[in-house]
Amino acid sequence: AAGVGEAAGVRPASRSRLTDELAAAANVPVVVDAVARSYRIESTRRTGWPATRWLVRFRPDPLRRLNLRSSSPSQLNRTSLPAAGAPERARTDAAVREFADAASAGAPGPWRAVIRGAAREGREALPDALDQAIAGTDLMASRKSWWWGVFNVVQWLALLTVLGGLGWLGVLAGLAYLQMPVPEVPKVEGWPIPTVMIAGGVVLGIFLALTGKFIGAGAARARAARARKRLRAAVGEVARDFVVEPVDVEVSRLASFNAALKAAGGK
Template identity: 65%
Template sequence: MSRHRNARTESALAGRLAALNEARELGEGRLDDAVLQRVYDVLERASSRRSLSAEHTVVGFFGATGSGKSSLFNAVAATDAARVAVRRPTTSEALAMVWQPDGSAPLLDWLEVSERRGGGPVPGLTDGGGGLVLLDLPDFDSVHRGHRETAERLAGQVDVLVWVVDPQKYADAAIHNDFIRPFSAHTAVTLVVLNQVDRLASSEVKPVVASLSSILDRDGLGKVSVLGVSAVTGEGVDRLRREVAAVVKAKQAQSARLAADVAVAAGHLEQAAGAGVAAGVRQQDRTALAAGLADAAHVDTVVSAVRTSYRLEAVRRTGWPVTRWMSRFRKDPLRRLGLRREGPAEVNRTSLPPAGAAGQARLDSAVRDFADAASDGAAGPWRASIRAAARSNREALPDALDQAVASADLNATKRAWWWPVFSVVQWLALLVAVGGLVWLGVLAALGYFQLPVPEVPREQGWPLPTLMVAAGVVAGILLAVTSKFLSAAGARGRAAFARRRLRGGIADVAQSLVVGPVEAETARYARFQEALNAAR
């Protein structure tokens, strides 16, 4: 059962480590580099420790100068290996007592502990089997920088932390703030020992233990029990041995330690990232962005040009032949903008005014409003990254918008079905009128030269040539007026079609250069939060 439980624990730990690594990778370039490096260090340590002996549990004794840490170490291990008062006044390097040395060498090499001793049977301590490594460490408040660094390094590597304090300095703020409190998440692998209780009166032990417990509660270690011991008299040593033996026997200290490290690292990431949920890309914001970019891309100018061009072309095709030639003196606005395609060649640029300061300001404003809406609710660093993603293609945006306008199929050269019909009728009407004029001219010439003038056919009393002229002129004028109304309606339809095509092209550009990057960044933020939750 224990083996299955350990397997489940290891599997859960592996999942949390993978989630923490994913959160770290997703936070790169968004969060503080120092925080990401700390998380990376945790992952590296976890990877190294998991690759080493799982049969050994490393228990480190940490304490301040004068706490009697080395004496307690000797008492627990039933040895005098750490009795170094003659050789050195304080512990200057780590000492390892190893039970079941086989397989421990790579682990101790990783811990950089060179001084090693083999331990013999100790009642209460080795009853749960071998695989125990006890470390006597340098004083963490040593004036020697190297001693302090060794203690700090190994505090981040050992499986179980045993904090040894004494009645004189147990409440020292520096000890708690600099060493004990940073490991408040490691309750499951922490033991706190009040050593030298023999120096207290029997009536003082409980109040001191209670005071220390209260301080530990403020440190976040309220669930850790305090063991009162005396390395000199042996009081409480057996209980401490049993506590250590129980941890070794459970074979879960390594996983519990690493799980606590993951929780702390996840907390650092969470603090650096802040709390919040990004609003993301909403349809109304997408529509507003497209409208803003369309305004900056002069879509209204192009639509107006399409409307005018259609009406001008309609006049050229269906106007009264006598006056339609005058429309050729008016320039086609689409041709002036470089948007009237007469053949299959693609148009790559327009002649629209380039995005100057005002145009760029309109673009920036539209993008900024969109980014602000999408990043609303996100925490500071991610809000900044979402905004940066929206602006990531700022330099390419004006040109892309111009190309979208230039490449849009506006149906500028497509002729209306009624144009040729009206044109043929107009020419027929003109021919009738001209025919009537020629007829009248011939009659007038004959009369002028005193030649016989033939009788002219009449209709309702009106001479037929006169009726021909009148009918041709009236029909031409009526057709011209009718074509104006039809061309106005057609121009509105063609303009509406052009507006849809242009906005579709602008929307595609917005999706590619603004919306897409923002969606990718908000999705990254969501994955970061999911990974962080899994790591926690």
């Protein structure tokens, strides 16, 4: 009878907390931030003012620096995230210990030790498994947004309009310099059309660039949220394989042991 006692088992809340803690220890927030920044950089490169967008090329891609830019993630890939140090390992150990304590609550002393031991069996392999899970997660880094193409076309049209206006004024200035007849310049509401073309193209380009930044910021947050969800799911699978299932096995063994004791006592 002394050995009879039911363990609390794996609860959704404790499993969710384990996943959250492992995700934090595995630098998932760093990856999510890199996803957002990478999208904003790519968005500016594709929708910014064509005359200046080339400057964005000098800004390093955060995802590429982490070796997470591949369009075909593989479970064999590794990230370039900082290796797990003492703080990360301590956080991982604490999360596993807290999960095991919650799952073994109510079990007899020897069984509590067995359940806790099962939770710790894979702790040495956890950091590498988590890194590999992150590397194998599709972060949609190479996926293009449809609105980039629209903004890009209009931006080039705006730039060509500016260049057309400048070219027109250049021809007129050249004719005047050569003392040749200068044709009358058409006007719109009293403004010379070349001037309107230059001003309109510049204003449109600036407006599109600012609008693109605003839309890009919102889209970056949405993509980061999707990446966070996928990464959390990947971390959850690692937690299941290395911690949850071994604990579940021992909890089930305790339940079977208790059932056998009760059956024997009833005879």
